[in-house]
Amino acid sequence: MTKRKKTAKRLTKRERKALEGKGKSGLDGLHIHCVACGAHLHGHQFTASPSTARWLRCNHGEKFASCVGCVDETRHRLAEHDRSGTPVQTAAAWH
Numbered sequence: 070m071t072k073r074k075k076t077a078k079r080l081t082k083r084e085r086k087a088l089e090g091k092g093k094s095g096l097d098g099l100h101i102h103c104v105a106c107g108a109h110l111h112g113h114q115f116t117a118s119p120s121t122a123r124w125l126r127c128n129h130g131e132k133f134a135s136c137v138g139c140v141d142e143t144r145h146r147l148a149e150h151d152r153s154g155t156p157v158q159t160a161a162a163w164h
Contacts, residue, residue, distance in 0.1 A: 101122075101134045102134065102159070102160075102162040103122070103134055103135050103136045103139050103143070103160070104125075104133045104134065104135055104139070104143045104146055104147075104157060104159050104160065105135060105136070105139035105142035105143045105146065105160055106136060106139050106142075106160050107159070107160035107161050107162045107163045108136055108163065109162070109163070110122045110134050110136070115134075120137065121136065121137050122134060122135065122136055122137065123135050123137060123140060125140065125143055125144060125147060126147075127147045127150055127151050127157070128151040129151070133147060133157060146158055146159075
């Protein structure tokens with residue numbers, strides 16, 4: 070009997086979406102920006118320990134990226150979006 074090689078574990082669709090996100094500040098060709106300050110974020114910042122970036126959801130279920138230091142401001146912007154129905158006011162992107 071020969072032993073089979075184990076294939077690398079693949080991420081589920083839900084896990085991929087959790088890493089990639091969606092929405093205006095979501096993943097556009099691996100290009101993510103913080104909603105509040107516009108800083109460029111990398112995917113590994115969301116999964117690092119400790120993480121330096123987070124995904125936040127509005128009441129509509131869309132995900133938006135935020136630096137850890139900007140979480141309060143991002144939540145404020147998402148609350149305004151949820152209350153008024155207008156698009157989330159995102160900061161200008163910078164690198």
